[in-house]
Amino acid sequence: MPxxxxxxARVLGISESxxxxxxxxxxxxxxxxxxxxxxxxxxxxxxxGGDDATEKIIDGFYTLKRNDVSxxxxxxxxxSMYNIVDYIYISSTLNMPVICVTSQRGKDLKETFIKxxxxxxxxxxxxxxxxxxxSVLGYDYWVRFSGADEFEVKHILKSFIISGRTPxxxxxxxxxxRAFLKNAHKP
Numbered sequence: 005m006p007x008x009x010x011x012x013a014r015v016l017g018i019s020e021s022x023x024x025x026x027x028x029x030x031x032x033x034x035x036x037x038x039x040x041x042x043x044x045x046x047x048x049x050x051x052x053g054g055d056d057a058t059e060k061i062i063d064g065f066y067t068l069k070r071n072d073v074s075x076x077x078x079x080x081x082x083x084s085m086y087n088i089v090d091y092i093y094i095s096s097t098l099n100m101p102v103i104c105v106t107s108q109r110g111k112d113l114k115e116t117f118i119k120x121x122x123x124x125x126x127x128x129x130x131x132x133x134x135x136x137x138x139s140v141l142g143y144d145y146w147v148r149f150s151g152a153d154e155f156e157v158k159h160i161l162k163s164f165i166i167s168g169r170t171p172x173x174x175x176x177x178x179x180x181x182r183a184f185l186k187n188a189h190k191p
Contacts, residue, residue: 012037014072015164017173018061019079021181022052023188029084030184031057033064035073036173038163044068045177047184053085055124061094075101075160079174081132081148082110086117088128092150101152103160107169109146110135143169 014037022029028049035043046064050057061078081089081104095102117126135146138154140161149157164171170178 019177057087095150
């Protein structure tokens with residue numbers, strides 16, 4: 005298992021941006037060291053409302069060709085219009101910790117999936133399990149994680165909270181994803 009406590013531990017932060025007028029979102033992953041050096045990035049395009057976010061994250065990771073990433077941090081487990089990330093599968097496939105983190109507690113989506121007859125999404129959603137509330141540096145986060153314990157999750161979050169509440173790898177990935185989306189609207 006990667007060492008999350010190394011001085012130069014690297015985290016792959018993943019965030020996205022999307023517009024419902026488009027079919028695909030912009031999913032960006034940035035590799036960032038604890039000293040905030042940005043090492044690499046990837047861009048993938050999962051389907052809005054699709055079932056390919058997990059696959060796109062794994063594909064993006066492999067395109068980086070990096071063996072020095074210690075952890076993956078994802079801006080939530082449910083991406084563009086219910087494209088659900090199977091963080092447990094990603095953790096076991098890549099043999100590293102995966103942390104899905106949000107600043108607000110997610111809504112219970114079971115009834116939404118039942119009402120829309122999306123039973124495959126309902127099963128994936130149930131597999132996510134419950135969010136856990138943790139506090140780091142005075143901020144509350146709602147997390148799901150695999151391949152790490154709560155102490156390690158808190159350590160990683162604390163290591164990457166620099167300005168405000170959003171961990172830096174997620175903040176940078178979100179900025180880049182928004183830039184891709186904004187650029188997509190240009191003629």
